[in-house]
Amino acid sequence: MINFNGNIVSENNNQINFNNRAFKYGDALFETIKIKDEAVVFCEDHYFRLMASMRMLRMEIPMEFTLEFFEAEILKTINANSGDENRVKFTVFRDAEGLYAPSNHKTSYVIEAKKVEIVVKEDYVVDLYKDFMINPNLLSTVKTNNKITNVLAGIYAQDNEFDNCVLLNTNKNVVEFTNGNIFLVKGNVITTPPLSDGCVKGVMRKNIIDVLGKNTDFEVEEASISPFAIQKADEVFLTNVIVGIQPVTKYRKKTFSTKVVSEITKLMANLG
Template identity: 30%
Template sequence: MQVIYNSTPMPEEDVRLSLSNRAFQYNDGFFETIMMEGGRLRFWLDHQERMREAELALHLELPDCFWDGTLEQQLLELTQQNEVSLGRLKLQVWRAGSGLYTPQTNQVEWLATVQQAAPAPEEPIHIGVCQSVRSIHSALSHVKGPQAPLYVLAGIEKQQKQQDDMLLLSLQGYVSELISSNIYWVKENVLYTPTLDTGCVNGVSRRNILRYCLEQHMEVRELQCAVGQLAEAEAVFASNVAGLRAIASIDAVPLPTQHPLISQIRKALYL
């Protein structure tokens, strides 16, 4: 498998990382998961926007190649080199240098990898309410990576409870997000989703779904919501960059899964 390490294409077995690597030592960085389909990077401008936000939040200095078209071209070439037709790219970025908690530099190192992906399934999923951890709102909670251990623990609980996914609540007990997806619900032609202060990631698909609904002159509300209120919705669904899934039940409480908005969003953004 070919990868890109600090702008240099190479076989993955040639990548060598120091024991002082700050991603390993302190989780000092972030990542982006990007879908490639039809020779293009899906939602690329929104990924760039979120990388800018991560750069500011973590006090990093990302290289010019992230913004001038070079990185975009390199990622597309990486999918070609690995003969990937539908690709799931992962871009990992971390602060360079060593040091203790106080860094020596704000420059970064980065690694891009790609895997062949399957088309996102459309079957509804069954989820449980996570009891082991809760989403934590912070200056970093809107980007991907800094709070990853929370999602690892939620993933373990998902396995134990044999669910398709887990619903994380905020520290105040409000609906926040799924393990790797944002959550939405529809009622009386209004799209609802949790506010970012519940601790949810500011997902790239979230941005696109809210934008699409507003363009369709549909009312959008971001709010804090108790789990029980979801049972009153006409449909509840989750999304990430890979696709969109209706939610069929929460802790075995059934939910309706058919709504025209779900198919409209899927067709407009993912097909």
């Protein structure tokens, strides 16, 4: 069952036709959200990121679209299913006619809930994806439906039996993984690319920066990262809200330890 504009319907019920702007132009945003112990993890962070993204894309935000409404609609969707779903995708799209220029800016939403296996892999091998690159601008920080570069990078990883790929921007700097933000560890310094380099404004990224920024054992910096810096790093890890923290064990000929990542994982354990 899915939630379409507040109505619980079968996912086989064709509520969205081929004229939908999310399908035709990628005119849509989404949040991937973790559910744990019947609660929406990082609910406020997801809500405020979605609101900021809708404003950036000049989508109309309905008056009833409050934080409480956002949370309630997600939980309603969970309750309409088996109740043990742990991954929710909340998609908002511009519900209007028109070509590139829409006839209005009204929005609709769809909420999907799934049960997925959340596994942090012991061996996690990654490589660089260089066929297509991310533009280093503010729009790239938003989770829109325009994710073809991530899709192609994912296919490249599958074809070459990698667990993931690192994406670059047009300045040839490291941006992120196909499905999460990237952090490098060198000594006690934790580095992640700045939003100005085009990485997604990740919810887990934000919380890790906040937590580590208060910990005197580590120094956190947002700085541009060259591909060569990956090979020089002591440790590398991926973050997203579903998996949390996934250590990287191998990049090309470099093998990484996971000692510091394990410490960071313990620090973040109570946050989801």
